[in-house]
Amino acid sequence: MLEIDDISLRVAGRLLLDGASARIPDGARVGLIGRNGIGKTTLFHAIMHEIPLESGSIAIPARARVGRLAQEAPDGPESLIEVVLAADAERTALLAEAETARDPHRIAEIQTRLADIGAHAAPARAASILAGLGFDEAAQQRPCADFSGGWRMRVALAAVLFAQPDLLLLDEPTNYLDLEGTLWLTDHLARYPHTFIVISHDRDLLDEAVDWILHIDAGKLVLYRGGYTSFARQRAERQALDVKHAKKQEAERKHLQAFIDRFKAKATKARQAQSRVKRLAKMEPVIAITSDEVRPIVFPPPAKSLSPPIIAMEKVSVGYEPGKPVLHDLSLRIDNDDRIALLGPNGNGKSTLAKLLAGRLAPFKGTITRPARIEVAYFAQHQLDELIPEQSVYDHVRRLMPDAPEAKVRARAGSVGFSGQTADTPVGNLSGGEKARLLLAIATFAGPHLLILDEPTNHLDIDSRAALVQAINEYPGAVILVSHDRHLIEACVERLWLVGGGTVTPYDGDLDDYVRLVLGRGTRRRDTRDEAEQASRTDQRRAAAEKRIGLQPLKRQIDAAEKAVTRLAAEIARIDGELAGGLFARDPAKATTLAKARSEAAGALAKAEEDWLAASAAYEDAMA
Numbered sequence: 300m301l302e303i304d305d306i307s308l309r310v311a312g313r314l315l316l317d318g319a320s321a322r323i324p325d326g327a328r329v330g331l332i333g334r335n336g337i338g339k340t341t342l343f344h345a346i347m348h349e350i351p352l353e354s355g356s357i358a359i360p361a362r363a364r365v366g367r368l369a370q371e372a373p374d375g376p377e378s379l380i381e382v383v384l385a386a387d388a389e390r391t392a393l394l395a396e397a398e399t400a401r402d403p404h405r406i407a408e409i410q411t412r413l414a415d416i417g418a419h420a421a422p423a424r425a426a427s428i429l430a431g432l433g434f435d436e437a438a439q440q441r442p443c444a445d446f447s448g449g450w451r452m453r454v455a456l457a458a459v460l461f462a463q464p465d466l467l468l469l470d471e472p473t474n475y476l477d478l479e480g481t482l483w484l485t486d487h488l489a490r491y492p493h494t495f496i497v498i499s500h501d502r503d504l505l506d507e508a509v510d511w512i513l514h515i516d517a518g519k520l521v522l523y524r525g526g527y528t529s530f531a532r533q534r535a536e537r538q539a540l541d542v543k544h545a546k547k548q549e550a551e552r553k554h555l556q557a558f559i560d561r562f563k564a565k566a567t568k569a570r571q572a573q574s575r576v577k578r579l580a581k582m583e584p585v586i587a588i589t590s591d592e593v594r595p596i597v598f599p600p601p602a603k604s605l606s607p608p609i610i611a612m613e614k615v616s617v618g619y620e621p622g623k624p625v626l627h628d629l630s631l632r633i634d635n636d637d638r639i640a641l642l643g644p645n646g647n648g649k650s651t652l653a654k655l656l657a658g659r660l661a662p663f664k665g666t667i668t669r670p671a672r673i674e675v676a677y678f679a680q681h682q683l684d685e686l687i688p689e690q691s692v693y694d695h696v697r698r699l700m701p702d703a704p705e706a707k708v709r710a711r712a713g714s715v716g717f718s719g720q721t722a723d724t725p726v727g728n729l730s731g732g733e734k735a736r737l738l739l740a741i742a743t744f745a746g747p748h749l750l751i752l753d754e755p756t757n758h759l760d761i762d763s764r765a766a767l768v769q770a771i772n773e774y775p776g777a778v779i780l781v782s783h784d785r786h787l788i789e790a791c792v793e794r795l796w797l798v799g800g801g802t803v804t805p806y807d808g809d810l811d812d813y814v815r816l817v818l819g820r821g822t823r824r825r826d827t828r829d830e831a832e833q834a835s836r837t838d839q840r841r842a843a844a845e846k847r848i849g850l851q852p853l854k855r856q857i858d859a860a861e862k863a864v865t866r867l868a869a870e871i872a873r874i875d876g877e878l879a880g881g882l883f884a885r886d887p888a889k890a891t892t893l894a895k896a897r898s899e900a901a902g903a904l905a906k907a908e909e910d911w912l913a914a915s916a917a918y919e920d921a922m923a
Contacts, residue, residue: 322522333514
């Protein structure tokens, strides 16, 4: 179906693909994966002939229809259902011709072809796709221009799915969806009748909807049979074999070189030595697969715990326009170590509840009780726009630590993944994932008691999402999570709240029950594997909780060192102020005493900074 033969692709002078080849079978469902910035979207551009190849070729059958999710959302007076129906160009052309055709034979051909392509059932199929992506019957009749950009991108996705091209290319389609839409799309793609390639970092989608993984690594394309879990296992096995082979070859190289060095000057052994020189020259080095270390994500714990509950609501109503509450009659409680995911389609009030909990919305009525000293961190994707593009990572961290010495600011930047020169990179030059990491660090800087994450994974690749899972599980405070990433929810949360019908209620089932509810499949008895997986996740969360408790002594050392650094820096600044006023001339004895005190304080400051760095490093190692 799709043949990629020895292609090389270069963008802005950077070689992304170098002699890469792959054969995609007809009807294959393929997940295209690789680290951010490695060339996945560029490969799509090449398949669509939007950018030239440096070398090699890409072949697609001549009559094959290729479809790709539009880069720009539709925006016009047409209704949603009309936009989706128009995506089937053949049906649209045949219906238009049927209106004007007069030749009986041509009319018969048109009607036969319309029947063959299911043209008369198309409106129902289009409506079903739109409904799966979150548009009810009334919304489907409204013009596209009435909707925001994110919702219009859903319409674009519905259109390309409705068209059913022979080769479908989807680039991160779940970024525009909520959990419910993601579940529907995963189910729909698993039954897609033609070939598709999807760029995604959603592990559940890559396990349930695809049967091949196409991996971009080191400029090459490698095709694996199976979903993501199978790929990860195969890759780990291949890596282990290559590491073993590389070690064996290195030992052989050393043995050969030792023989050459020892006997090359001896006439009796010259022939054997020369033979080994030739053998050594012919050995092609085995390069073991290397995986770049993913920088950890760390959420600093709260300095002091609070008495539970940290938030309690009684009969609360909240919204944006007085008299028009989005949510009402909320009576909820959040404790210190709660892990809660908010479920429900977009538009039902999940973000409204998040803003209420973060203190960014005041209630219309009812009471909210929270401690005066509570620290709440709130992360939402739209906050990426609040970063200052021309300022560096160091500048953003410095604003949060105005009185700290440079070494401490850089150490803090390094602890969130921006060490060395990377801390001086302008934010405008960072990738989406790096910006998300920085924003998470800024939001959680003060050590919050409650962490609210609203779609935190949109710019994170699979490995970074795994780092986020670890960070959440090791964080000792409470977490409220809104996400379309099912794996993230299953790995991190212990309670589910359903947001819908203008209120919020605890959901009694688990996420598997909710998936069946969304997909309309009723309920079924949980099998042994389900129970084992659930028990495993419970054990992991329990282990994470025990680990958080064990890290408290190190956290106290870090806090004590930070306080000492702050105190000593202030003391040195005070002494410098006194010495700067000509004290040596007026009172040499006092000046000498102060100078000695400053020297001692400087030494103590250096030791406190060393203690802080050592404790921080030990803390990070313990969490690794």
